[in-house]
Amino acid sequence: RxxxxxxxxxxxxxxxxxxxxxxxxxxxxxxxxxxxxxxxxxxxxxxxxxxxxxxxxxxxxxxxxxxxxxxxxxxxxxxxxxxxxxxxxxxxxxxxxxxxxxxxxxxxxxxxxNGLELDAIASVVIGGTMLTGGVGYVIGTVFGVLIQGLIQTIIMFQGTLNSWWTKIVIGLLTLVFIGLQSVFSAQSRTRKAAARRRDTAPVADADPVVAARQ
Incomplete structure (x- = not known):
C-alpha cells in the first residue's frame, strides 16, 4: 500500500x-x-x-x-x-x-x-477455523464470506445506517466466535485430560507397589 x-x-x-x-x-x-x-x-x-x-x-x-x-x-x-x-x-x-x-x-x-484485513480474518474465524491452528475447512471460510456479504447487503439496503456499522457488526461477530472457540478449546482440553486420567488409573491400581503406597 x-x-x-x-x-x-x-x-x-x-x-x-x-x-x-x-x-x-x-x-x-x-x-x-x-x-x-x-x-x-x-x-x-x-x-x-x-x-x-x-x-x-x-x-x-x-x-x-x-x-x-x-x-x-x-x-x-x-x-x-x-x-x-x-x-x-x-x-x-x-x-x-x-x-x-x-x-x-x-x-x-x-x-x-483499506481495512479488508479485518474482513479476511473475520471470514476465517466465522467459518470455524481455530486461530490456535490445526482445525478449519475451506468451505467454512466460504460460508464466512457469504455471511459477511449478507450483513453488508442488509445494511446497504436498510438505508438509514452508516456503512461503518458493517465493520462494527463484523467485529462483534468475530469477538463472539473467538470467545466460542476459547470455550470449545477449554472443554476439549478438559475432556482429553479426563481421558488420560481414566487410561492411567487402572495401570496404577494394578501396580502392587503403588497399591501398597496408597
Missing part, C-alpha cells in the same frame, strides 16, 4: 485494451444470466484450495503443523519447507486477488480495500 502512494497518490485508470476486454468479458449461462471472468478465477482458486487442503500430503502437513509444530517436527514432517510453501502460496493468492480486484474496478488506488 505504501509503494502505491510512492507511485501515485491519485487513482490510476487502467486503459490497456486487453485488460479492459478481459474485464468486460462475460460468459452467458441461461436467459439473460452471465458470469464474469472474476467468478471463474474465484471458482478455480476455491477448487484448488479444497484439493490442496484436504486431498494432498501438503494439506495434511499444514494441518499437523497448525495443530502442534513441535509434534510435526518430531514426526519427521518437513516443517520449514512447508511453512515457506504456505507463505509463498499466500503471496501468490494475495497478488491474484489484487489482479481480480483491478479487473473489477479497472483502476488502481492505494486506499482500495
Amino acid at each position: 505504501g509503494m502505491c502512494f510512492v507511485i501515485s497518490t491519485d487513482a490510476i485508470t487502467i486503459s490497456n485494451p486487453f485488460y479492459r476486454a478481459v474485464a468486460l468479458f462475460r460468459i452467458p449461462l441461461f436467459g439473460k444470466s452471465f458470469i464474469s471472468i472474476n467468478v471463474v478465477i474465484v471458482l478455480v482458486v476455491l477448487l484448488a484450495a479444497l484439493y490442496l487442503a484436504h486431498l494432498t500430503r501438503f494439506g495434511r502437513t499444514v494441518y499437523a503443523i497448525g495443530g502442534n509444530e513441535q509434534s510435526a517436527l518430531l514426526m519427521g514432517l518437513p516443517v520449514a519447507r512447508t511453512k515457506i510453501l504456505v507463505y509463498t502460496l499466500n503471496g501468490f493468492c494475495s497478488a491474484l486477488a489484487g489482479v481480480v480486484f483491478s479487473i473489477y474496478m479497472l483502476s488502481g488506488y492505494g486506499l482500495y480495500t
Whole structure:
C-alpha cells in the first residue's frame, strides 16, 4: 500500500485494451444470466484450495503443523519447507486477488480495500477455523464470506445506517466466535485430560507397589 502512494497518490485508470476486454468479458449461462471472468478465477482458486487442503500430503502437513509444530517436527514432517510453501502460496493468492480486484474496478488506488484485513480474518474465524491452528475447512471460510456479504447487503439496503456499522457488526461477530472457540478449546482440553486420567488409573491400581503406597 505504501509503494502505491510512492507511485501515485491519485487513482490510476487502467486503459490497456486487453485488460479492459478481459474485464468486460462475460460468459452467458441461461436467459439473460452471465458470469464474469472474476467468478471463474474465484471458482478455480476455491477448487484448488479444497484439493490442496484436504486431498494432498501438503494439506495434511499444514494441518499437523497448525495443530502442534513441535509434534510435526518430531514426526519427521518437513516443517520449514512447508511453512515457506504456505507463505509463498499466500503471496501468490494475495497478488491474484489484487489482479481480480483491478479487473473489477479497472483502476488502481492505494486506499482500495483499506481495512479488508479485518474482513479476511473475520471470514476465517466465522467459518470455524481455530486461530490456535490445526482445525478449519475451506468451505467454512466460504460460508464466512457469504455471511459477511449478507450483513453488508442488509445494511446497504436498510438505508438509514452508516456503512461503518458493517465493520462494527463484523467485529462483534468475530469477538463472539473467538470467545466460542476459547470455550470449545477449554472443554476439549478438559475432556482429553479426563481421558488420560481414566487410561492411567487402572495401570496404577494394578501396580502392587503403588497399591501398597496408597
